[in-house]
Amino acid sequence: TQLLEQSPQFLSIQEGENLTVYCNSSSVFSSLQWYRQEPGEGPVLLVTVVTGGEVKKLKRLTFQFGDARKDSSLHITAAQTGDTGLYLCAPETTSYDKVIFGPGTSLSVIP
Amino acid sequence: SQTIHQWPATLVQPVGSPLSLECTVEGTSNPNLYWYRQAAGRGLQLLFYSVGIGQISSEVPQNLSASRPQDRQFILSSKKLLLSDSGFYLCAWSQGSGANVLTFGAGSRLTVL
Numbered sequence: 001t002q003l004l005e006q007s008p009q010f011l012s013i014q015e016g017e018n019l020t021v022y023c024n025s026s027s028v029f030s031s032l033q034w035y036r037q038e039p040g041e042g043p044v045l046l047v048t049v050v051t052g053g054e055v056k057k058l059k060r061l062t063f064q065f066g067d068a069r070k071d072s073s074l075h076i077t078a079a080q081t082g083d084t085g086l087y088l089c090a091p092e093t094t095s096y097d098k099v100i101f102g103p104g105t106s107l108s109v110i111p
Numbered sequence: 112s113q114t115i116h117q118w119p120a121t122l123v124q125p126v127g128s129p130l131s132l133e134c135t136v137e138g139t140s141n142p143n144l145y146w147y148r149q150a151a152g153r154g155l156q157l158l159f160y161s162v163g164i165g166q167i168s169s170e171v172p173q174n175l176s177a178s179r180p181q182d183r184q185f186i187l188s189s190k191k192l193l194l195s196d197s198g199f200y201l202c203a204w205s206q207g208s209g210a211n212v213l214t215f216g217a218g219s220r221l222t223v224l
Contacts, residue, residue, distance in 0.1 A: 006154075033212060042201050042215025043155070088154060092211050097143055097162050098170070099203075099211050103154040 003027075006089060006102040014110055016078050021105040023089035024071040030092045032072050034063055035101075037086040043101075046074075079109045113138035117202045117216030124223055130175075130189040132219050134202030137183065143207035144185040146177055149199040161185060162207060197223045 005024045013019055023032065031050045035043035047056050049065035049072060056063045060083075062075040076083055089102045117134045124130060136142050143162050147155040157170045159177035167177050174193060178186045185202060199220050203213040 035213075040199075040218070040220075042203070042218050043213075044215070045212055048212060086152075086154075090211075090213070097207060097211070098157065098160060098168065099145065099205070099213055100157055101147075101155040106152055 004089070004091065004100065004102040006087075006105050008105060009103065010106050010108075012108040012110060013079055015081060018075065018077050019079060019107070020073055020075045021087055021107070022071065022073050023091075023102050025091065026070065027091070027093065028069050030069070032065060032069075032089060032091045034072070034074055035088045035090065037088060037104075039085070043086075043088055076107075079107075081109050081111050083107060084109045113204075113214065115202065115204055115214055115216045117219055119219060120217065122219060122221045124192050124221065126194055126223055127191045130187070130192050130196070130221070132187040132200055132202075132221075134185045134187075134216055135183055136204045139183070139204070139206070141182060141207070142204040143211075144179060144183075145203040145205075145213065146185065146187045147201045147203065149201060151199075155201065159187070192221075192223045194223050197221055 007022045033048050034046045037043040047063045052069045053067045054065045060077045064073045086104045086106050088104045114137045145160045146158040160168050161179045175189050201218045202216040205211050205213050
């Protein structure tokens, strides 16, 4: 059974600050998705990373997939209140029909 | 374009009562379908998933069950609700091939009293 961890569990920062959240496992993944969930809504896909060492940018968000494809990070530059939400990672494994999510990082950006 | 509908949005039920949450997908065929439950401020717990009509995989033994009577319909049920069944229930679908990207419904908030 793979163990999927996300850190930190909670993060509260001031608007304009930078932050990084992490998704880690002991397993190798063929790809990994990052989602953001706003309160009372369903998660929405942000990005899929596929290649080890891959870096993808989505405006102020930078996603990186580890070289060994066991971990990933999400860096947010100059956070805004609209970035508030629960950030979830979901790796694709050999059981690709079964989609398991990490426990999430709850981000609160304070104006 | 594909859309996913989930209802009811909010439900308050007494302990011991039955439950039925319904999810339908439009604009695609033979999707993978998923039910997740989320406690307040926590991550998503996979309850059931289905790769085709009548094919249900259960991830967590409990008093819930799922059915897929039609290709694009996924139903979550219980005969007798427990207090611990309270939570935010999310239905999702994916194409099931390649990168397994999920699209979620708006969720159903269940409170068991």
